[in-house]
Amino acid sequence: MEYNTPINSSLSVTLHQDDLCAVTTVAASHKFTSDRLWINGEEDESASSKTRFRACVDGVRKLATDRIDPNTQQVLVKKDEWSRMFIHVSSYNTFPTAAGLASSAAGYAALVFALAKLFGAIETFPGEFSTLARQGSGSACRSLYGGFVSWRMGGQKEDWSDSIAEQVASEDYWPEIRVLICVVSDTKKDTSSTSGMETSVATSSLLQHRAKNVVPERMQIIEHAIFNRDFETFGKITMMDSNQFHSTCLDTYPPIFYMNDVSKNIIKLVHAYNAWAGEVRAAYTFDAGPNAVLYTLDKYVVEIGALILEFFTPLADEYINNEEFLRQVMSFNLDTSLVTAVQNYIQKSKPGDIKKIYFTKSGPGPRHLGKERSLIDIQTGLNIFINEKSHS
Amino acid sequence: MEYNTPINSSLSVTLHQDDLCAVTTVAASHKFTSDRLWINGEEDESASSKTRFRACVDGVRKLATDRIDPNTQQVLVKKDEWSRMFIHVSSYNTFPTAAGLASSAAGYAALVFALAKLFGAIETFPGEFSTLARQGSGSACRSLYGGFVSWRMGGQKEDWSDSIAEQVASEDYWPEIRVLICVVSDTKKDTSSTSGMETSVATSSLLQHRAKNVVPERMQIIEHAIFNRDFETFGKITMMDSNQFHSTCLDTYPPIFYMNDVSKNIIKLVHAYNAWAGEVRAAYTFDAGPNAVLYTLDKYVVEIGALILEFFTPLADEYINNEEFLRQVMSFNLDTSLVTAVQNYIQKSKPGDIKKIYFTKSGPGPRHLGKERSLIDIQTGLNIFINEKSHS
DSSP: OOTTOOSSOEEEEOBOTTTSOEEEEEEEETTOOSOEEEETTEEOTTGGGSHHHHHHHHHHHHTOOOEEOTTTOOEEEOGGGGGGSEEEEEEEESSOSSSSSOHHHHHHHHHHHHHHHHHTOOOSSTTHHHHHHHHHOGGGGGGGSSSEEEEOOOOSSTTOTTOOEEEEEOTTTSTTEEEEEEEOOOSOOSSOHHHHHHHHHHHOTTHHHIIIIIHHHHHHHHHHHHHTTOHHHHHHHHHHHHHHHHHHHHTSSSOOOOOOHHHHHHHHHHHHHHHHHTSOOEEEEEOSSSOEEEEEEHHHHHHHHHHHHHHBOOOSTTSBSOHHHHHHHHTOOOOHHHHHHHHTTOOOBOTTSSOEEEEEEBOOSOOOOOGGGOSBOTTTOOBOOOOGGGGO | OOTTOOSSOEEEEOBOTTTSOEEEEEEEETTOOSOEEEETTEEOTTGGGSHHHHHHHHHHHTTOOOEEOTTTOOEEEOGGGGGGSEEEEEEEESSOTTSSSOHHHHHHHHHHHHHHHHHTOOOSSTTHHHHHHHHHOGGGGGGGSSSEEEEOOOOSSTTOTTOOEEEEEOTTTSTTEEEEEEEOOOSOOSSOHHHHHHHHHHHOTTHHHIIIIIHHHHHHHHHHHHHTTOHHHHHHHHHHHHHHHHHHHHTSSSOOOOOOHHHHHHHHHHHHHHHHHTSOOEEEEEOSSSOEEEEEETTTHHHHHHHHHHHBOOOSTTSBSOHHHHHHHHTOOOOHHHHHHHHTTOOOBOTTSSOEEEEEEBOOSOOOOOGGGOSBOTTTOOBOOOOHHHHO
8 A cells, every 4th residue: 555655635626527537447257368458449468467557456356345136136256256357447538648637547546446346345444445546546546536635645554544535525515616628738748747756756855845844734725715615715725836846846857847838828827817807716737747727717717718719729620628618708708908918928829739628617526337338348358449539 | 235135145157258248338427417327228217226226336436445547646536526426337248138148147247347446446345346246136246256156145244244256266277167058038038037036035935945955055065066176066956956946936926937948948958968978968057037058068068069959950140159169069970879869858949949059168257348448438428339239
């Protein structure tokens, strides 16, 4: 349980599965001759032996129970039998992989959830599944819950079993929250977030200070802001903390750059918008990549959407994932004083700098889908998902 | 003496005046009816009343002595008389102003040096002139000396008169040091370095930690590296500290960005070059702007110059300020394994991303030029410098 132990607590918002998610099927059989994994329709032959993957599979299997036929009440698989079967996994993301959009968080959370269903696994303490997802990808632990989720650092216990995720508030608690994800680049990033963080811990002299002396207080403030539905504070802490995370990346040796000039212009746009409004109406956060995640409230989301469209010219037809939102944004009349205010800080970007915008909101944790969504052929045990993009 | 007091000590390399400098003329006369200032050929009507400028002029004048004709030994101006005259100042830079190339440091150092000559000013303690230049622009205090110069933070004395510059080693001590300045942009920057630093002090929670817990040790290490002519350590500390300075800018709220994607690519090129060489052969530092200052040794400067040319295509004829260096760089055969190594990190930049390269080295402190270089007409007392660029 000691993989991916954090140096500070953290908080995230789980996004709605209707708009972005990982879809995962797991199957176990005595007929399988090895563990196999398909990601986005392609087999990853080395993955099943990797520490991260093994920690999840073996960890959940330890919590397995007998599988009982719900109709006949007969035992279909005895709990000891699971460890004598290999498993097949197929998973795909409905959004770009490894581009700083938390694809591995979604993927490992879905994997642990699916394995838990398959094995009928039962937690021995609350949050135990999250300690397993964490070992796949740190932030995956939070993605096991919906709404606003904290990852409690833990570390009091030697095996780090107290490093767990905990829901702070459900997605229904603050339903006005809206999220716009601006995809700046969907190419593979230079540095994976896990290896990047390891280099930062080893070389950044600011990181430890941040972890010990800055983050704990900010965690309290932002959880309080969520309880109070106080967007001003929620947004300000979100922005400051995103910037500070990227500061520690830059303070790493050699430095790590996740944000680029387009990211920077999105930041300037948000600050210009808030300054014009005289309040925090939008807040940005950047993960390990150049893409911006913008938080706002339903009453401002069309305005900020229109503002982005004004300064970041779309290139493709599928610029925005949601047709109704696109229609609203296109017909919105921006205040000319707002456009002027933003023009003082940024120039119109070149077409295609933002490739796509996902309009979404906070959503629930993992859900069990029906058999008709299965990605594995029940007869052959093989993947049946075909990645359309790889054929285009 | 309390303007521009630093939150940590710092070190800089004074560049050679043959390649980049500020040229300044000061004149005093009973006939003048106000203090007047021309910068790059244009009068700045508000400057003479500004605190920064006044601190320098009034500060140096307090140290004035009688002006004696060297031939006749007659007193030309009694020391009390200086305060009853207005002064005229004309100054220009041989490099872009306000683009993060320390134009104000050079300008204020030249101003204080020229005023001291005019007024026959005498320091009451070593480094007193640097405390005056510091009030014009913080880093100007270091530019009063040649070679490697430390700005001792001070602050033990209430009036900060102990916040002075001190030469660590002259330019002759380590003559192999070479400097390449890559001008990425010569447009005026968003944030002036003085106001940027004030916002950082007020809002960055990493800055105080850096100032108290990181910089003091690094100052010792880098001064030691200079004494030992240890480029590996000198370069590494230079890079780490540049990155950490920009980290605290990013940690400022709202964040300050001085570097852009071109700066970032220069950083990646330097790390790829050093990794390929298995040693630190080049080091970058970025001031309050996107331009890179690269330090290297004479034996590598042509190689790194050729490498920059390979990845950053020049646009104009005057790409490099030094014809002999340009010739050497153009005829240098880069190792193909080096080009491949860098290609793994950056793509060829678009032409013009680096606008100009200054090839230079460490040089002496301010010098007194002859009358034939005067920028003020001795008859009219008015500026005679014409900025050629403003006419093109």
